[in-house]
Amino acid sequence: xxxxxxxxxxxxxxxxxxxxxxxxxxxxxxxxxxxxxxxxxxxxxxxxxxxxxxxxxxxxxxxxxxxxxxxxxxxxxxxxxxxxxxxxxxxxxxxxxxxxxxxxxxxxxxxxxx
Amino acid sequence: xxxxxxxxxxxxxxxxxxxxxxxxxxxxxxxxxxxxxxxxxxxxxxxxxxxxxxxxxxxxxxxxxxxxxxxxxxxxxxxxxxxxxxxxxxxxxxxxxxxxxxxxxxxxxxxxxx
Numbered sequence: 526x527x528x529x530x531x532x533x534x535x536x537x538x539x540x541x542x543x544x545x546x547x548x549x550x551x552x553x554x555x556x557x558x559x560x561x562x563x564x565x566x567x568x569x570x571x572x573x574x575x576x577x578x579x580x581x582x583x584x585x586x587x588x589x590x591x592x593x594x595x596x597x598x599x600x601x602x603x604x605x606x607x608x609x610x611x612x613x614x615x616x617x618x619x620x621x622x623x624x625x626x627x628x629x630x631x632x633x634x635x636x637x638x639x
Numbered sequence: 640x641x642x643x644x645x646x647x648x649x650x651x652x653x654x655x656x657x658x659x660x661x662x663x664x665x666x667x668x669x670x671x672x673x674x675x676x677x678x679x680x681x682x683x684x685x686x687x688x689x690x691x692x693x694x695x696x697x698x699x700x701x702x703x704x705x706x707x708x709x710x711x712x713x714x715x716x717x718x719x720x721x722x723x724x725x726x727x728x729x730x731x732x733x734x735x736x737x738x739x740x741x742x743x744x745x746x747x748x749x750x751x752x753x
Binding site: 529565566567568569570573583584615617627628629630631632633 | 745
């Protein structure tokens with residue numbers, strides 16, 4: 526039982542390049558989330574998927590797109606990376622929505638945009 | 640709108656002494672409150688939550704938190720700190736009246752010195 530896995534662990538991009546961050550969970554959770562973590566700002570929600578087939582914007586969705594590929598997988602895409610997107614990205618999952626159930630987090634992806 | 644504040648960037652305590660990490664929140668409905676811990680280069684781990692019921696909530700690793708509705712606070716406590724408790728701690732809130740998202744505080748770094 527690996528929990529929540531993320532790939533890659535590290536990535537360096539040039540401004541304007543694109544990339545997809547991958548996330549998978551093996552806990553049969555319905556809900557999945559993408560956050561970014563910046564110093565002193567805690568975690569901010571980018572997008573979430575309450576259940577397979579649905580996605581919703583979070584607090585900071587601009588510049589990102591997501592795909593809930595199936596119940597296990599939730600990917601985050603940067604179409605044209607900008608230096609402001611330099612951050613640590615975390616994927617998380619929960620049984621159902623965040624109000625009642627704790628979220629389980631992946632180890633993170635450290636992204637640098639030059 | 641829901642919000643959460645962690646007024647201390649860093650808390651320093653000596654090993655064996657009690658510790659408190661502060662959290663205050665603002666919601667329009669009922670609060671659902673969570674504490675998470677982050678060790679270096681790791682994702683967040685769930686510690687405890689308050690949904691309803693007893694105001695004193697006990698969680699993992701000997702931590703507990705007290706929900707105080709009149710002071711809109713949810714401070715994290717431990718009777719006797721360990722050096723291994725040194726980490727980054729996040730408080731999070733969801734407003735029962737406001738959608739399906741958690742809002743995280745900026746985090747408090749706990750340093751426990753031998």
